[in-house]
Amino acid sequence: MSTFEALQYDPYKLGRGYGEGGDGRDYATGHGERGPASARVIVGYGFWIFLLSDIVLFSCFFATFAVLRTATAGGPSGAELFEPWRVAAQTAFLLLSSFACGMAAMATRARSHLWTQAGLFVTGLLGLGFLLLEAQEFATMIVGGNGPDRSAFLSSFFALVGLHGLHVTVGLLWLGTMMAQVYFKGFQTKILGRMLCFNLFWHTLDIIWVAIFTVVYLIGVAP
Amino acid sequence: MLGKLTWNAIPWDQPIPLVSASVVFLIFIGVIVWIIVKGHFPYLWREWITSVDHKRIGVMYLLLGLVMLLRGFIDAIMMRSQQALAFQAEGYLPPEHYNQIFSAHGTLMIFFAGMPIVIGLMNFVVPLQLGVRDVAFPTLNSTSFWLSASGAFLVNISLLIGEFARVGWLPYPPLAETTYSPGVGVDYYLWAVQISGVGTLMTGVNFVTTILKIRAPGMSYFRMPIFCWTALASNLLIIAAFPVLTAALAMLQLDRYLGFHFFTNEAGGNMMMFINLIWAWGHPEVYILVLPAFGIFSEVFSTFSRKPLFGYRSMVIATLFICIVSFCVWLHHFFTMGAGGNVNAVFGIATSVIAVGTGVKIYNWVFTMYGGRIQFSTPMLWSIGFIVTFVIGGMTGVLLAVPPADFQLHNSMFLVAHFHNVIIGAVLFGALAALTYWFPKAFGFRLDEYWGKWAFWFGFLGFYATFVPLYVAGLLGMTRRLQHYDIAMWRPWVLAAAFGVVLLFCGAVAQVIQLVVSIRRRHELRDETGDPWDGRSLEWSTASPPPAFNFAVLPNVQGEEPYWTIKRRSIETQQMSAEPEYKPIHMPKNSPTGFFMGFFATMGGFAMVWHIWWLAGVAAAGIYAVFVWFAWRDVDEYEIPAEEVAAADRARRRVRQEWLDANAKAEEFA
Numbered sequence: 001m002s003t004f005e006a007l008q009y010d011p012y013k014l015g016r017g018y019g020e021g022g023d024g025r026d027y028a029t030g031h032g033e034r035g036p037a038s039a040r041v042i043v044g045y046g047f048w049i050f051l052l053s054d055i056v057l058f059s060c061f062f063a064t065f066a067v068l069r070t071a072t073a074g075g076p077s078g079a080e081l082f083e084p085w086r087v088a089a090q091t092a093f094l095l096l097s098s099f100a101c102g103m104a105a106m107a108t109r110a111r112s113h114l115w116t117q118a119g120l121f122v123t124g125l126l127g128l129g130f131l132l133l134e135a136q137e138f139a140t141m142i143v144g145g146n147g148p149d150r151s152a153f154l155s156s157f158f159a160l161v162g163l164h165g166l167h168v169t170v171g172l173l174w175l176g177t178m179m180a181q182v183y184f185k186g187f188q189t190k191i192l193g194r195m196l197c198f199n200l201f202w203h204t205l206d207i208i209w210v211a212i213f214t215v216v217y218l219i220g221v222a223p
Numbered sequence: 224m225l226g227k228l229t230w231n232a233i234p235w236d237q238p239i240p241l242v243s244a245s246v247v248f249l250i251f252i253g254v255i256v257w258i259i260v261k262g263h264f265p266y267l268w269r270e271w272i273t274s275v276d277h278k279r280i281g282v283m284y285l286l287l288g289l290v291m292l293l294r295g296f297i298d299a300i301m302m303r304s305q306q307a308l309a310f311q312a313e314g315y316l317p318p319e320h321y322n323q324i325f326s327a328h329g330t331l332m333i334f335f336a337g338m339p340i341v342i343g344l345m346n347f348v349v350p351l352q353l354g355v356r357d358v359a360f361p362t363l364n365s366t367s368f369w370l371s372a373s374g375a376f377l378v379n380i381s382l383l384i385g386e387f388a389r390v391g392w393l394p395y396p397p398l399a400e401t402t403y404s405p406g407v408g409v410d411y412y413l414w415a416v417q418i419s420g421v422g423t424l425m426t427g428v429n430f431v432t433t434i435l436k437i438r439a440p441g442m443s444y445f446r447m448p449i450f451c452w453t454a455l456a457s458n459l460l461i462i463a464a465f466p467v468l469t470a471a472l473a474m475l476q477l478d479r480y481l482g483f484h485f486f487t488n489e490a491g492g493n494m495m496m497f498i499n500l501i502w503a504w505g506h507p508e509v510y511i512l513v514l515p516a517f518g519i520f521s522e523v524f525s526t527f528s529r530k531p532l533f534g535y536r537s538m539v540i541a542t543l544f545i546c547i548v549s550f551c552v553w554l555h556h557f558f559t560m561g562a563g564g565n566v567n568a569v570f571g572i573a574t575s576v577i578a579v580g581t582g583v584k585i586y587n588w589v590f591t592m593y594g595g596r597i598q599f600s601t602p603m604l605w606s607i608g609f610i611v612t613f614v615i616g617g618m619t620g621v622l623l624a625v626p627p628a629d630f631q632l633h634n635s636m637f638l639v640a641h642f643h644n645v646i647i648g649a650v651l652f653g654a655l656a657a658l659t660y661w662f663p664k665a666f667g668f669r670l671d672e673y674w675g676k677w678a679f680w681f682g683f684l685g686f687y688a689t690f691v692p693l694y695v696a697g698l699l700g701m702t703r704r705l706q707h708y709d710i711a712m713w714r715p716w717v718l719a720a721a722f723g724v725v726l727l728f729c730g731a732v733a734q735v736i737q738l739v740v741s742i743r744r745r746h747e748l749r750d751e752t753g754d755p756w757d758g759r760s761l762e763w764s765t766a767s768p769p770p771a772f773n774f775a776v777l778p779n780v781q782g783e784e785p786y787w788t789i790k791r792r793s794i795e796t797q798q799m800s801a802e803p804e805y806k807p808i809h810m811p812k813n814s815p816t817g818f819f820m821g822f823f824a825t826m827g828g829f830a831m832v833w834h835i836w837w838l839a840g841v842a843a844a845g846i847y848a849v850f851v852w853f854a855w856r857d858v859d860e861y862e863i864p865a866e867e868v869a870a871a872d873r874a875r876r877r878v879r880q881e882w883l884d885a886n887a888k889a890e891e892f893a
Binding site for chain 2: 035036037041042045046049050052053054056057060061064067068071072073148149150151152153155156158159173177181185190194
């Protein structure tokens with residue numbers, strides 16, 4: 001037995017085995033054994049990971065809302081403040097904008113400049129409508145003396161819903177930049193990757209909105 | 224125009240911070256002027272500041288971390304000397320200054336020394352160990368670094384302009400609310416930590432993607448070196464935990480800036496929410512720091528015992544076990560909250576259980592050494608010192624995990640001694656082991672062993688001399704963060720700890736001398752082969768320092784410890800593998816994006832601290848502009864021609880061939 005073989009001798013797998021037998025054959029298991037992934041996969045994967053961390057961020061604000069929901073400090077509760085028509089309109093706007101965003105992605109796949117831009121424009125318009133409704137809701141509450149400084153419940157409400165609104169705002173900035181890029185640069189590989197990420201981002205905001213709708217506006221108004 | 228900022232922000236009436244801050248400030252300006260006058264700036268700009276090379280970024284992270292480590296240590300010296308003097312006396316630090324010092328000490332050590340050092344090591348080592356050329360998002364990596372530097376810079380600005388937080392290293396409300404801390408100290412803390420926290424989060428995204436998606440062909444999960452596994456676990460924790468920190472601090476910021484009531488005393492605020500959130504980040508943070516240190520020790524034990532790591536798979540499982548369970552123990556930081564017996568019991572048991580994972584690791588390291596041909600080099604000394612120290616620190620941790628005992632020891636010096644025992648024993652010892660271990664890979668020459676050993680013995684014994692007395696003081700009832708005290712029983716132990724700090728200081732001096740001596744003797748200490756320690760993982764297969772592209776051709780991994788296998792085969796067969804076919808290599812282009820992001824982040828943070836709203840607006844616009852400018856560039860890679868790659872690799876192969884021949888002769892004589 002040569003030194004090399006002796007080093008590989010590990011019948012009970014106590015130490016690190018050497019290539020699972022060391023007969024020169026590749027016994028690699030698991031994923032990634034074919035070398036670095038393609039740029040598209042890397043960008044998309046990295047963005048998924050970022051979105052997961054973003055969801056953790058949101059979950060902290062959800063948890064805070066859940067804890068402080070009843071801490072109204074003598075002020076109004078959700079049932080007294082929330083207006084169902086507006087929430088319904090907001091939800092409709094955001095879900096439709098997600099749909100438009102998906103249409104834009106399909107247009108991109110078909111390499112249609114016109115329909116990509118149109119889809120993105122509608123996405124942005126609906127997103128803007130959503131934001132305006134939210135701004136109106138916030139303004140009404142603040143003017144009525146029910147701003148975030150009124151009670152811990154309202155603090156957590158403004159922070160959670162506002163954080164989502166902030167994300168939508170950043171998304172709109174991104175969307176505008178994206179549209180300019182598509183216009184000037186066309187469907188470069190890099191830009192296709194960014195379109196993918198934007199789609200993921202926008203749909204995630206939708207999912208978070210569904211959670212806000214449920215936790216804040218449905219459960220939140222329950223007695 | 225300038226918000227709250229006035230001339231009185233500079234502490235004219237307090238000589239100690241004024242003089243020390245001015246000296247630091249002058250040195251800083253002096254260095255910048257020297258760089259510009261000497262004409263080094265273009266080189267620095269081109270090769271370092273705008274570099275997206277993971278090795279360069281790693282070195283810059285380490286430099287930042289080490290400088291901040293020294294600053295944090297100076298704070299520690301001031302605290303220990305103040306307590307040594309302040310027995311039935313006032314000492315030399317007034318309470319408001321002393322409070323800033325202990326707050327800054329903890330903040331610096333965790334956020335701006337510990338994190339940069341750990342992240343710097345991961346940056347430098349992980350892609351090399353995985354056998355690849357860079358991380359997933361190189362420019363993002365540079366941005367992460369500059370955001371960390373921005374946070375560190377903000378903390379240091381607070382020395383001269385304004386003040387730092389006086390509320391401890393975690394800004395517990397309601398003390399940290401505007402009612403009780405109206406000054407800018409807490410704001411400095413919040414913005415510094417928020418900005419660097421964003422950088423850390425992006426590092427987490429970057430490294431998880433790198434480790435999961437970018438590995439050399441054949442490098443399956445169970446073939447990754449343990450350091451990569453621990454880096455993966457650490458970055459998973461970053462992704463899951465740092466958003467919680469961001470959320471908790473953002474809520475406190477909303478309280479302070481916009482009058483929200485998350486954690487206030489009135490209007491239904493709940494301050495225990497902050498404590499819960501911050502520790503839901505804080506406990507995983509401990510493991511974010513310590514898991515990579517475990518990885519370092521695994522590499523060191525294996526290399527210097529000349530054996531494969533014992534129980535590789537159990538090591539992986541233990542790492543992931545710790546990774547998950549670290550999220551289930553946060554409440555042990557505040558058993559005294561009064562959550563009730565059952566809740567405390569659950570968290571107490573979870574805390575004890577997490578020690579099992581660490582125990583598995585300790586046995587694996589000991590068995591790695593068992594029967595090995597151990598070489599007592601400096602990294603090995605730090606690693607053995609770690610085992611002894613960490614076992615003691617772990618035991619006192621298990622003591623604190625028992626709620627009834629914790630009620631007695633909560634916020635005592637016993638606790639202070641415990642967490643220093645584990646953090647210094649693991650993270651600092653690990654960092655110093657890693658510096659000595661990977662230094663030749665980064666710079667092409669080894670560090671001087673003589674001074675390294677002095678640094679070890681002073682550091683090791685100094686640690687015990689400082690913190691064992693503090694355990695005793697804690698058992699005698701001494702609480703933490705005392706500016707002065709009147710109890711005679713504590714006095715001898717406090718003095719003993721002060722003596723220990725003298726030893727630690729000697730250790731720090733020896734460490735600096737080691738660096739200076741090594742740089743002067745670099746020609747004697749030169750590492751020609753790229754493999755100074757007879758290493759086992761892929762980073763040792765490339766030249767020292769590695770070329771920008773790391774590997775001329777990506778290694779084809781056919782088993783665990785790929786480099787060791789290749790090396791043994793070369794020695795057995797007395798020949799190197801055939802020369803590969805060299806191809807041109809595409810590498811990411813340098814970009815000042817990260818630097819500009821850091822610049823505007825510093826500007827924005829400073830503006831927010833001082834309520835200069837227009838400047839904050841400018842900074843936000845700047846960040847967006849830099850982002851668009853970066854997104855607009857068309858060419859993001861450059862090509863290294865095949866001839867250049869071939870020339871570099873042939874030089875490496877020549878040295879290897881010489882080494883192989885020399886080795887063959889040595890084997891003949893043996």
